[in-house]
Amino acid sequence: MMPIPCLIQREVDVYVAMSRARELATAVGFGAVDRTRIEIVILELTRNLLVHARGGTLTLTRLSDSVRGAGIVIEATDTGPGIADIELALQDGYSTAHTLGAGLPGVRRLMDEFSIESTVGVGTRVRAVKWLTTPQRRAIYGC
Numbered sequence: 001m002m003p004i005p006c007l008i009q010r011e012v013d014v015y016v017a018m019s020r021a022r023e024l025a026t027a028v029g030f031g032a033v034d035r036t037r038i039e040i041v042i043l044e045l046t047r048n049l050l051v052h053a054r055g056g057t058l059t060l061t062r063l064s065d066s067v068r069g070a071g072i073v074i075e076a077t078d079t080g081p082g083i084a085d086i087e088l089a090l091q092d093g094y095s096t097a098h099t100l101g102a103g104l105p106g107v108r109r110l111m112d113e114f115s116i117e118s119t120v121g122v123g124t125r126v127r128a129v130k131w132l133t134t135p136q137r138r139a140i141y142g143c
């Protein structure tokens with residue numbers, strides 16, 4: 001499926017990305033709870049782009065898998081300073097910005113798949129996937 005790239009350079013770009021994500025999530029068939037989860041993820045990842053990396057790109061892509069069904073992948077990429085210790089950055093309460101340090105661990109908990117690739121001095125890529133859950137799927141696969 002065609003990826004939707006959203007350039008995140010200013011606060012207002014966050015709201016455009018949120019609105020794109022809401023449209024896509026609705027089109028995929030996500031219910032209100034998962035749509036809210038996806039919105040929180042967009043907020044946290046775009047805030048990280050603005051606060052820690054002087055901006056970047058958020059990309060939304062619709063997924064269609066023969067086994068897992070439909071889903072959405074959210075990717076945040078930047079050419080910022082990178083993350084030296086990813087395990088540490090994923091711990092609740094760890095923040096170099098003296099804020100809550102709840103963003104990345106929260107995103108990991110809210111989504112079905114989560115990964116970070118980062119190189120100091122080069123940049124960071126965060127990828128998170130949410131699969132659509134239907135009653136039939138849940139009965140067969142338990143998710």
Ligand SMILES: Nc1ncnc2c1ncn2[C@@H]1O[C@H](COP(=O)(O)OP(=O)(O)OP(=O)(O)O)[C@@H](O)[C@H]1O
Nearest residue numbers: 048052053082089095096097099100101102103104
């Ligand atoms: N895109 C990024 N580029 C560089 N460092 C990042 C990036 N995203 C996160 N980090 C690092 O990982 C740490 C943890 O991120 P996380 O989002 O969990 O917390 P936070 O942004 O500091 O606080 P909060 O999200 O609760 O306001 C950050 O403090 C920062 O050091």
Ligand SMILES: [Mg+2]
Nearest residue numbers: 044048103104
């Ligand atoms: Mg954050």
